[in-house]
Amino acid sequence: MASDSLPEKKRISESTIHRLSLYYRALSVLEKEGFETVSSKGLAKREKLTPAQVRKDLSFFGSFGTRGLGYPVVELREKISQILGIDRSWRVALVGVGNIGSALVSYKEFQKQGFKIVKLFDNDQRKIGSNHKGIVVSDIKNLANELELDNIEMVVVAVPATVAQYVVDDIVKAGIKAILNFAPVNLKVPDDVFLRNENMSMELEYLSFALVNDHIPKRVR
Numbered sequence: 001m002a003s004d005s006l007p008e009k010k011r012i013s014e015s016t017i018h019r020l021s022l023y024y025r026a027l028s029v030l031e032k033e034g035f036e037t038v039s040s041k042g043l044a045k046r047e048k049l050t051p052a053q054v055r056k057d058l059s060f061f062g063s064f065g066t067r068g069l070g071y072p073v074v075e076l077r078e079k080i081s082q083i084l085g086i087d088r089s090w091r092v093a094l095v096g097v098g099n100i101g102s103a104l105v106s107y108k109e110f111q112k113q114g115f116k117i118v119k120l121f122d123n124d125q126r127k128i129g130s131n132h133k134g135i136v137v138s139d140i141k142n143l144a145n146e147l148e149l150d151n152i153e154m155v156v157v158a159v160p161a162t163v164a165q166y167v168v169d170d171i172v173k174a175g176i177k178a179i180l181n182f183a184p185v186n187l188k189v190p191d192d193v194f195l196r197n198e199n200m201s202m203e204l205e206y207l208s209f210a211l212v213n214d215h216i217p218k219r220v221r
């Protein structure tokens with residue numbers, strides 16, 4: 001989706017985008033708690049950041065709030081949702097209906113945020129054609145064609161590492177530009193394809209390192 005909400009084309013760091021997601025969630029909580037405005041100091045305190053960092057992050061996308069009065073909570077939350085592209089619905093496909101894939105289909109927060117899983121794919125003949133959480137599982141052999149026919153915009157990959165690259169190659173052939181990968185392997189995609197890797201084993205290894213070494217790293221966002 002074109003970033004119409006940006007005043008001009010700018011290169012935004014991953015850490016800034018990550019913090020925008022944090023601000024969005026904090027503002028959602030503030031709205032539920034009945035707050036009408038919040039200062040950069042108040043927003044920063046909730047996320048263990050500095051007010052200067054909050055102001056700098058938001059300044060990339062325009063001018064918000066009034067000096068001395070803070071940011072209007074609802075207005076800022078809605079603006080950030082537009083910037084993140086979650087003010088609309090995205091058609092998502094998931095490849096691999098195993099333990100991880102099945103759990104992801106059941107994760108209700110995806111749909112709340114506008115990410116609607118509408119297609120499922122697997123190579124297990126026992127699953128193909130079955131109804132899983134209200135979605136019929138399709139044969140992975142037809143992956144590229146069906147992704148195109150159903151106007152899929154994002155794909156989540158939850159397959160074994162040994163076949164992940166073949167699956168991603170088919171996804172790229174279908175013209176998909178956004179892929180979230182759960183397979184524990186480095187994948188190759190063209191420069192114009194956005195690939196994000198979620199490696200849970202590495203995250204657990206990070207936690208085990210911290211426990212074994214009694215190490216609390218400096219928080220960087």
